[in-house]
Amino acid sequence: MEALRVEDLSINFGGVKAVNNVSFSVEVGKRLAIIGPNGAGKTTLFNLINGQLSPTAGRILFFDQDVTDLPTHRRAHLGQARAFQLISLLQNLTVLENTLLTLHGTKPHRFKMFRQIRDFKEVFGQAVDELKKVGLWEKRDELVQNLSYGEQRRLEIYLGLCMQPKLLLLDEPSAGSTKEECTDIIGIIKNLESDITVLIVDHDMDMVFGLAERIIVLHYGEIIADGTPEEVQTDQRVREIYMGVEECIDYASDR
Amino acid sequence: MGAIDQEALARPRQEKWISVVAYGIAVIVVGILPAFLSSYIQGVITRFLIFALFSVGYNVVFGYLGLPSLGHAAYFGAGGYVIAVLKMHYDIDLFWVGAPLGILMATFIAAMFGILALRVSGIYFLLVTFALGQLLYSVAWNVKWLNTPGMQGIAGLSLPSFGTGGWTLDPISFYYLVLVITVICIYLIRKIANSPFGHALIGIREGEGRMRTLGYNTWLYKYFAFVISVIFSGVAGVLFGYYNYVISPTHLGVGTSFLPMCMCIIGGTGTLLGPVIGAALIIFVELFASIMTPERWPLTLGGLFVLTIMFAREGVGVYLAKLWNKMSHPYGSIKS
Ligand SMILES: Nc1ncnc2c1ncn2[C@@H]1O[C@H](COP(=O)(O)OP(=O)(O)O)[C@@H](O)[C@H]1O
Ligand SMILES: [Mg+2]
Numbered sequence: 001m002e003a004l005r006v007e008d009l010s011i012n013f014g015g016v017k018a019v020n021n022v023s024f025s026v027e028v029g030k031r032l033a034i035i036g037p038n039g040a041g042k043t044t045l046f047n048l049i050n051g052q053l054s055p056t057a058g059r060i061l062f063f064d065q066d067v068t069d070l071p072t073h074r075r076a077h078l079g080q081a082r083a084f085q086l087i088s089l090l091q092n093l094t095v096l097e098n099t100l101l102t103l104h105g106t107k108p109h110r111f112k113m114f115r116q117i118r119d120f121k122e123v124f125g126q127a128v129d130e131l132k133k134v135g136l137w138e139k140r141d142e143l144v145q146n147l148s149y150g151e152q153r154r155l156e157i158y159l160g161l162c163m164q165p166k167l168l169l170l171d172e173p174s175a176g177s178t179k180e181e182c183t184d185i186i187g188i189i190k191n192l193e194s195d196i197t198v199l200i201v202d203h204d205m206d207m208v209f210g211l212a213e214r215i216i217v218l219h220y221g222e223i224i225a226d227g228t229p230e231e232v233q234t235d236q237r238v239r240e241i242y243m244g245v246e247e248c249i250d251y252a253s254d255r
Numbered sequence: 256m257g258a259i260d261q262e263a264l265a266r267p268r269q270e271k272w273i274s275v276v277a278y279g280i281a282v283i284v285v286g287i288l289p290a291f292l293s294s295y296i297q298g299v300i301t302r303f304l305i306f307a308l309f310s311v312g313y314n315v316v317f318g319y320l321g322l323p324s325l326g327h328a329a330y331f332g333a334g335g336y337v338i339a340v341l342k343m344h345y346d347i348d349l350f351w352v353g354a355p356l357g358i359l360m361a362t363f364i365a366a367m368f369g370i371l372a373l374r375v376s377g378i379y380f381l382l383v384t385f386a387l388g389q390l391l392y393s394v395a396w397n398v399k400w401l402n403t404p405g406m407q408g409i410a411g412l413s414l415p416s417f418g419t420g421g422w423t424l425d426p427i428s429f430y431y432l433v434l435v436i437t438v439i440c441i442y443l444i445r446k447i448a449n450s451p452f453g454h455a456l457i458g459i460r461e462g463e464g465r466m467r468t469l470g471y472n473t474w475l476y477k478y479f480a481f482v483i484s485v486i487f488s489g490v491a492g493v494l495f496g497y498y499n500y501v502i503s504p505t506h507l508g509v510g511t512s513f514l515p516m517c518m519c520i521i522g523g524t525g526t527l528l529g530p531v532i533g534a535a536l537i538i539f540v541e542l543f544a545s546i547m548t549p550e551r552w553p554l555t556l557g558g559l560f561v562l563t564i565m566f567a568r569e570g571v572g573v574y575l576a577k578l579w580n581k582m583s584h585p586y587g588s589i590k591s
Contacts, residue, residue, distance in 0.1 A: 022300045050468065077468035088468070091462040101458045104468030111479075113452045116442075120451070163469070 002064065003028045003167055003197035009048060009058035011223075018044040019055070019213065020221035028166075031189070031198045033212035038239065041221040043085055043202040046169050050082050051075045062072060077106055079166030083156045084200075089144045091190070095155065096140040099127040102159040126162075134158045150181040157188060167197045174204035186210050217241070260344025285434060294426050298498070301430045305494050306518065310401065310436045311444055312487025313515035318524030319453065321383045321460030325512050327386030329368070330361035330485040332507030333391065335408020336401065337410035339502040342398075354493050361489025362482060364391070367402040383450050384579035387511060408503025415497050433494050440487055445527050447483065456480050497498040504572040517556065521563045532572035553557035 004027040007134040011018055019041045026032050034042050049060060051072035055085075059070045060127040067075055083254040087148055090098050103123045106111045119122060134154055136147075144152060153173060160168055170189075174182045182204055189198060202208050208215065215232040225235045232238055285304075289297050313327050334357035341347040341356070372383045395408075403410050411548050414424040424432070447453050455476050458466045463473050496502050503513060514537070515530070522533025536559065545557045567574035 052464070052467075070466040071472070072473045073470050076468055082468050088462060088465040090458055090465060092461050093457070097454070097457075101454060101466070102469050105466070105471050106453070110451050110455060110471065113447045113450045115451075116446075116449045117451050118449075221370050253531075 001028045001191070002026065002061070003030070004199075005061040005064075006049070006149070007059045008063070009045075009055050009060065011044060011048060011053060011055050016110075017221045019048060022058075022223055023217060024223065026197055026199070026201065028197055029194045031200065031211050031213050033198060033215045034201045034218060034220035035203070035208055035210045035215060040218040042218055043129065043171055044221075045210060045218070046082065046199070046201065047169055050080055052167055054067075076163065079164075080169065081160035081163040081165035081167070082169040083153075083171065084159050085171040085175065087149075087152045087161075088154055089147040089152055089156055092143060094138050094141050094143055094146070096127060097132065099131055099140075099143055099159060099162070100124070102162050103127055103130075106163055120138075122208045130158060130162050149176045150178060153177055153181065154184065157185065158203075161192070162204065166201070168192075170202075173200065173205050174202050174203050182207060262375065271354060276422055289430055291300060297430050298424050299500055299542050301433050303489050303535055304430075304433045306514065307499060307531040307534040308440050308494075309488055309491035310515040310518040310522070310534050311441050311527065312484050312525075312526060314483040314530045315389060315444065315447070315456070315480055315487075316518045317519050318530075319448065319456040319460065320477060322376060322477070322481075323378075323516070324372070324384040324484075324518065325381045326372075326384030326386075326489050327485065327515055328367070328511035329388040329391045329507050329510070330365050330488040331492035331495065331511060332395070332502065333364055333498070334358060335490040335496035335502040336360075336395065336409070337498035338415075338493055339412055340401065342412050343403065343409050348413055348416050349381055350417050353415060353496075354490075357493035357496070358486060358489040361492060362486050365482050365485035365488075368472075369478050369485075371475050374480065385512070388507060388509060388512055392504050395504040395507055408501060408505075410501045412496055412500045412502065429497065430529045433498070434481075434491065434496065440490060441527070441531070444487065448527055452476070452479070479531075497520045512586075517560065519570075521559060521571055523572035523574070523576075525569060526572050526576060528568045529572030532575065533570065536571060555557065 002025050008130070008207065009022045010020050016191050017208065022038050022045065033231060034045065036042055044053065050202060051067070055068065058068070062078055062080070065078065067078065077133060086124075091099070093101075100117060100123065102138060102175075103126055104117070104120070107123065109232075111114075111122065128137065131140055136151065136155060139147065139151075144155070147155065153176070157170065157173060173185050179186065183206075186207060189200070192198065198211070211225070215225070215229055216223055217232060217235070217238050219237075219241055225238045227234050227235070265525035285300070289300050292300075309327070313324070313500060315329075316322050316324050337360045338353045341353050347353065356518055368384075368387045372387065373379055375383055382455050402408060414426075414429050417422060455466065455471055458469075459471070459476055466473050492506075500505075509524070518533035518537055519530045520533070521536055522531065523529030537556065540555060540559060541552060544552045548555075
């Protein structure tokens with residue numbers, strides 16, 4: 001079954017075709033990496049899939065449902081979760097508050113006005129469990145802005161998983177993280193249930209080649225290669241584009 | 256899990272008796288003392304309560320949602336005008352008619368204006384709410400039906416009647432009516448602030464984009480919050496109409512809209528009761544200023560504002576709360 005299908009997707013920013021005629025589909029449970037130089041349109045593609053932007057042309061199908069015109073929050077309810085390139089956690093709120101808001105977001109009682117948030121014991125208990133899992137329970141009353149960058153990354157990814165998504169969109173999860181933190185993140189994703197589909201954008205080749213079963217290469221908003229890691233590594237055009245960073249590809253093939 | 260919850264919510268014991276004493280004092284000050292004061296002072300305290308209610312409601316949008324409205328007087332005044340028009344044209348001063356109609360009118364206007372104002376945020380929200388408020392102001396100024404002949408506004412209002420033949424409200428009973436309504440309203444706002452809905456408002460203030468990806472229909476939250484906030488402006492406006500005996504276009508305009516904003520900033524936007532402290536400060540300083548140097552009131556208000564920004568950036572209410580925490584935790588252990 002297809003988790004996601006993108007058909008002839010395009011978006012223009014005043015003449016700049018940030019995403020141009022992109023089509024691909026992903027089977028349920030697959031781990032797909034999207035790579036490409038800076039400005040290739042990877043984040044924009046995520047913004048289209050997750051609904052922050054509307055395409056100028058094309059369609060997006062999520063589990064066979066056309067979501068092209070659905071707002072972001074509706075896509076969240078259908079099962080999309082996202083971690084942003086620039087961390088989007090609520091910096092002035094505590095770790096616990098961020099967790100509670102995440103857990104309540106997809107619950108039907110999120111509009112309840114006359115019951116204390118603390119009285120939803122079940123959700124509170126779930127927050128406790130999740131924070132213990134991430135190892136941030138001790139820091140539950142810290143403001144997010146006081147966490148280290150790596151801790152924030154980990155929290156954002158875990159919170160995405162708290163939403164029990166069907167599709168997880170990770171935009172450069174390795175950015176700004178140390179080697180150990182990257183290994184940590186790779187471990188988290190490897191251990192995900194096999195029915196969660198993961199789209200991951202990253203420059204870190206450990207991350208990409210360690211996780212992806214399939215890689216799409218974007219360049220100036222267009223797909224120039226789409227295949228298994230081996231196929232992409234040997235692709236002539238990809239090698240040309242990555243001239244400057246060729247050692248990355250070589251490094252991956254060395255392993 | 257229950258155990259952890261307990262631990263997280265645990266409070267040192269000595270705070271209990273201090274709280275009891277504090278609530279005791281509060282009950283005496285607002286509940287019993289006014290009965291023995293002059294009717295002038297009773298009026299001032301009534302005014303304080305009305306503005307405390309107005310500000311706490313306003314803070315739902317201003318503090319929780321982080322949107323600076325400069326037009327809440329439009330809904331406050333609308334409540335008052337309903338009372339005034341009923342009295343002037345239909346000779347109705349029945350509370351059971353005036354109050355619901357006034358609140359309904361405020362809510363109805365907010366339901367329309369909210370759609371316009373919430374298309375923008377930040378400083379533009381301030382400008383749009385300001386413009387919409389001034390729109391009502393000029394309507395009230397220009398429509399004959401909304402003015403007592405020979406003056407701007409409607410005079411000759413009275414305290415409400417309750418359809419209980421023979422018995423009419425005196426100022427102190429009216430004071431208690433306002434007290435009960437204000438306490439109930441603030442209790443409701445407190446409920447809302449602590450609910451999943453209220454927390455979502457704070458989340459939207461801190462990062463609307465993130466809240467959308469978490470599944471929150473942020474527009475709907477903002478709209479509900481705006482309308483809820485205005486319902487309380489309407490309640491305050493109705494009470495103000497009865498209290499003030501006169502309603503004029505000023506009560507719809509920017510001058511009046513500025514008051515709850517000032518009260519929230521001075522008292523502290525981050526807390527439920529900060530605006531109450533702000534209202535108290537402004538109303539009572541205004542009282543003293545009006546006795547000493549009435550013409551310098553704007554200057555006095557400005558001075559109060561500057562002092563707050565300099566010495567209690569988060570608001571006097573928050574400042575006092577911190578002091579309070581220090582007092583009730585003798586070893587200096589402050590917990591959130
Ligand atoms: N909101 C926007 N408005 C105008 N141009 C944009 C916007 N977002 C992205 N772009 C442009 O689209 C192109 C792709 O950007 P982006 O998707 O961020 O690339 P990547 O994530 O692959 O580095 C860039 O040229 C960028 O300047
Ligand atoms: Mg990017």
